Amino acid sequence: MSTNPVTxxxxxxxxxxxxxLDRALAAFAAAIGAEKVAxxxxxxxxxQDPYQVPGTAQNLPSAAVSPTSVEDVQAIVRIANEYRIPLxxxxxxxxxxxxxxAPQVRGSVMVSFRNMNRVLEINEExxxxxxxxxxxxxxxxxxxxxxxxxxxxxxxxxxxxxxxSNTLDHGLTYMPYSIDQASHxxxxxxxxxxxxxxxxxxxxxxxxxxxLYKRGLGPTSTEMFxxxxxGIVTKMGYWLMPKPEVYMPLWLRCxxxxxxxxxxxxxxxxxLAGTIDMRPQLSNTLIMAxxxxxxxxxxxxxxxxxxxxxxxxxxxxxxxxxxxxxALYGDEAVVDHNFxxxxxxFSRIPGVEISGEKYGADQWETLPNPHEQIMIGVPxxxxxxxxxxxxxxxxxxxxxxxxxxxxxxxxxAAQNLMKEMCAEAxxxxxxxxxxxxxxxxxxINVIPFDTKDPEQxxxxxxxxxxxxxxxxxxxxxxxxxHLSFMDLAADQFGFNDHAQRRFNETIKxxxxxxxxxxxxxxxxxxxxxxxxxxxxx
Numbered sequence: 001m002s003t004n005p006v007t008x009x010x011x012x013x014x015x016x017x018x019x020x021l022d023r024a025l026a027a028f029a030a031a032i033g034a035e036k037v038a039x040x041x042x043x044x045x046x047x048q049d050p051y052q053v054p055g056t057a058q059n060l061p062s063a064a065v066s067p068t069s070v071e072d073v074q075a076i077v078r079i080a081n082e083y084r085i086p087l088x089x090x091x092x093x094x095x096x097x098x099x100x101x102a103p104q105v106r107g108s109v110m111v112s113f114r115n116m117n118r119v120l121e122i123n124e125e126x127x128x129x130x131x132x133x134x135x136x137x138x139x140x141x142x143x144x145x146x147x148x149x150x151x152x153x154x155x156x157x158x159x160x161x162x163x164x165s166n167t168l169d170h171g172l173t174y175m176p177y178s179i180d181q182a183s184h185x186x187x188x189x190x191x192x193x194x195x196x197x198x199x200x201x202x203x204x205x206x207x208x209x210x211x212l213y214k215r216g217l218g219p220t221s222t223e224m225f226x227x228x229x230x231g232i233v234t235k236m237g238y239w240l241m242p243k244p245e246v247y248m249p250l251w252l253r254c255x256x257x258x259x260x261x262x263x264x265x266x267x268x269x270x271x272l273a274g275t276i277d278m279r280p281q282l283s284n285t286l287i288m289a290x291x292x293x294x295x296x297x298x299x300x301x302x303x304x305x306x307x308x309x310x311x312x313x314x315x316x317x318x319x320x321x322x323x324x325x326x327a328l329y330g331d332e333a334v335v336d337h338n339f340x341x342x343x344x345x346f347s348r349i350p351g352v353e354i355s356g357e358k359y360g361a362d363q364w365e366t367l368p369n370p371h372e373q374i375m376i377g378v379p380x381x382x383x384x385x386x387x388x389x390x391x392x393x394x395x396x397x398x399x400x401x402x403x404x405x406x407x408x409x410x411x412x413a414a415q416n417l418m419k420e421m422c423a424e425a426x427x428x429x430x431x432x433x434x435x436x437x438x439x440x441x442x443x444i445n446v447i448p449f450d451t452k453d454p455e456q457x458x459x460x461x462x463x464x465x466x467x468x469x470x471x472x473x474x475x476x477x478x479x480x481x482h483l484s485f486m487d488l489a490a491d492q493f494g495f496n497d498h499a500q501r502r503f504n505e506t507i508k509x510x511x512x513x514x515x516x517x518x519x520x521x522x523x524x525x526x527x528x529x530x531x532x533x534x535x536x537x
Contacts, residue, residue, distance in 0.1 A: 008041040011062050013086050013107035014532055021062055021107075024083035028065050028109075031075040036115075039063035046093065047110050049102045049483065051387075051396025053454045059102040059483060061088065064110035070188070070196065070234045076111060077232065078194040080516045084528070087111050087516055089232045091133045091162025095169065096387065097399040097446070099483030104520035105529070111232065113162070119143035120235065124151055127240045128185065128211045133164040133233060137379040144240070145365075151240040152377035154178040159379025164236045168226050169480050172434050172442065174279045174375050176329065177239050180437045186210040187222055188235035192512035196234075199225070211237030227480065228504070229518035230511050241377075243361050244329040248339065249372040250356035252346060253320030257284075260322050260415065261408030262349045264433070264441075267324075268406045270345060271438030275338050278375070280326035283432035285314045287446060288323050290389035290430060291382075295448075303426050320353075327375045332358065389430070391450030397430075398460050398484075400445045400467045402476035406435055414443040417471060422447070425463040442479050461485075468492065481522070487535040490523025505530075 012018055029037045043064055048057035067073045080087050086103070089111040093101030103110065117134035122143060129140065137159040144151050154175035156166055166173075167184045177183045187199045197203070199222040202210035214222060225231055254263055263282065270276045286305070289298075298313055299305045314321050328335045328342075335358065346352045359367065359376075367373050370382035388395040400418075404410040415431060422429040422445070430446040445467065449460040465485045468478065472492030481489035493500055504524045508515070515526020525534050 010039065010041070011060050011107035013062060013084075013109075014105065014529065014534070016084060016107070020083050021085065024079060024085045024109075025063055027079045027083070028063075028076060031079060032065065032067060032072040036066045036068065036072070037063060038066075047090075047101045047103070047112075050096055050100045051398065051449075051451055051457075053451055053457050054394075056454070057102065058106060059099070059104065060106055061103050061110045062107045064112050066112045066115045068115050070190065073111070073190045073232055073234055074194045074196065077190055077192065077516070080109065081193065081514050084514050085109050085516060086519050086529075087232075088518055089113070089133075091165025092136055092160065094158070094161040095165070097397050097482070098169075098480060102483055104483055104486065104518070105534075108519075113164075116234070122147055122149055122151070122240070123211075124149045126212060127151060127242060129153070129238045129240055130186075130211055131163055131236050131238055133162065133236070135163050136160055137163060139163075140238075141377065141379050149240075150243050152243050153238070153240050154183055155374060155377050155379050157374055157383045158381050160381055160384075163238060164233060167236065167238070168233060170227055171480075172279060172436075174281070174327075175241055175377060176277045177241055178279045179277070183239045184222070184236055185212060185214050185239060186235075186237035187225055187233050189225055189231040189233050191231045192514070192517050197231075211239075224507070227522045229521040229524055230507060232517065241329075244331075246328075246330065246332045246335045246358050246360065247364065247376045248328040248335050248356050248358045249367075249369075249375055250324075250326050250328065250339070250342070250354060252322075252324040252326070253318075253353045254322040254324075254349070254351055255314070255320050255353075256351040257321040259349055259351060260284075261412045263322060263324070263346075263352070264406060264411040265408045266345050266349060267435070268438055270342060271406075271435060275341050276326060276328075278327055278329070279435060280324050281432065281434055282322060282324045284430065285310050285317075285319050285321055285323075286389075286428055287386075287430045287432045287444075288319045289313050289317055290386040290446075290448070292317060292385070294392060294395075295389050295428070296392075304423055304428050325371050325375065327372075328356075386446070387448075390428075390448040390456075391452060394451045395448060396451045396457070397446050397448045398464045398482055400447070400464045400471075400482075401442045401479055402471045403436065403440055403479045404443050404476050406439055406441045411441075411443070413474065414471070414476065417474070418443070418445045418467065421463060421467050421470065425459055425466075427460065427463065436479070443476070486520065487523045 086108040088103035088108040113134035116132040121130040137155045154173040200216045201207040419429045432444045433441045435441040447460045449456045478489040515528045
């Protein structure tokens with residue numbers, strides 16, 4: 001039985017008394033059923049940043065509600081308005097590296113969608129699914145395969161997460177429809193007053209193009225509900241790709257670290273030409289090694305792993321200094337043609353090797369390499385091993401991922417920044433790139449640590465914050481941000497005295513005058529909490 005005062009003492013939301021919280025919880029239970037409301041200490045373990053020092057989490061909820069219908073969500077929102085209780089919605093709560101399931105405001109009530117996990121429709125003729133917000137990547141894949149559909153979904157690296165929540169946070173997947181996060185189409189949203197709306201063509205009754213056409217008449221509101229706190233998405237359309245005749249996962253190895261900028265220029269050319277029509281993943285030796293092994297097997301000394309050890313790892317694990325996983329899809333003749341073009345372009349860079357093998361649909365489910373399963377929409381959880389790079393089973397990481405132009409010049413500048421700052425803080429440099437499209441890329445920096453070492457954890461979070469500010473001075477802004485530096489990341493978008501923030505706050509205050517939906521998400525705070533001194537330093 002837990003006796004930790006941090007997690008056992010029920011947090012109270014700001015501006016709310018304990019008696020008011022009790023009345024709100026009783027109202028939730030009366031409206032949706034007592035079995036869907038939890039406020040005992042044991043449940044909080046599931047709703048915190050999993051990578052903080054055990055027992056030190058401060059971003060904790062007061063309670064959790066688990067709706068099973070849209071009507072439940074509407075009732076929860078209306079009651080939260082009455083008692084001014086902040087809500088923090090989550091899909092699966094697996095956004096680890098960015099704060100996990102933890103709420104931004106201590107004492108918030110979690111809205112957990114783990115029990116709203118139905119795939120409501122799969123349409124093979126038009127290639128889409130309609131999902132509830134608790135559907136995991138495993139759930140979606142099982143529904144596609146169980147229905148015998150000739151379709152595949154673009155998915156993430158670890159299949160336990162939520163399709164809707166990952167999409168709403170601009171999360172990255174890998175297949176052709178993933179470019180510019182283009183797979184979503186049509187949201188159903190519970191607004192902060194409990195009203196229900198559908199975006200795009202869904203605003204018309206019985207419009208069959210709701211999951212097919214991203215717009216409607218007038219302004220397109222769908223994007224307003226991504227990375228925002230303007231409402232709670234309860235249904236989402238998600239585009240699926242017809243299974244190709246041939247799938248060819250490809251691997252590029254570059255044995256010379258200094259050639260990374262050349263790789264970036266070649267990649268941009270091939271993506272802009274449409275020869276590579278999916279999202280590649282370009283990773284340095286340590287990122288790839290973290291998915292296969294752990295740090296202690298190679299080095300247990302102080303500071304970052306020395307260069308000679310990294311070189312040894314690159315050779316013994318067969319990784320190279322940079323490795324790129326990517327793929328081709330389509331008719332075999334087209335795949336062969338594009339593979340020849342890719343080999344010809346990358347062969348102009350000394351020390352680069354490319355390999356790949358073609359597979360038909362009957363082989364995808366049993367591919368031995370989890371990376372190759374992921375790129376064709378077969379989910380697994382094998383790559384979660386990355387979290388154990390430092391600290392083993394009690395390892396963790398915090399991620400900083402700015403967006404930069406997809407050019408050699410910017411890739412080199414971003415790498416120099418990340419590598420130098422990691423070295424100064426004493427951390428290994430685990431760096432990589434996931435292109436958003438053929439013109440821009442996220443530059444991923446994974447800062448690993450042992451959660452049993454409080455000093456190391458503190459240095460990692462502090463180091464990430466310094467990176468956010470320093471990258472901001474170069475014009476590199478985050479594509480999504482960890483809870484602990486969400487406000488700092490938002491601060492970097494300062495054009496015209498933070499005109500975007502003022503715009504966002506105007507919308508927030510209009511739609512959500514009590515500031516109950518996910519306060520602080522993406523640095524957007526309602527007037528009630530702003531006046532109460534949020535965000536707090």
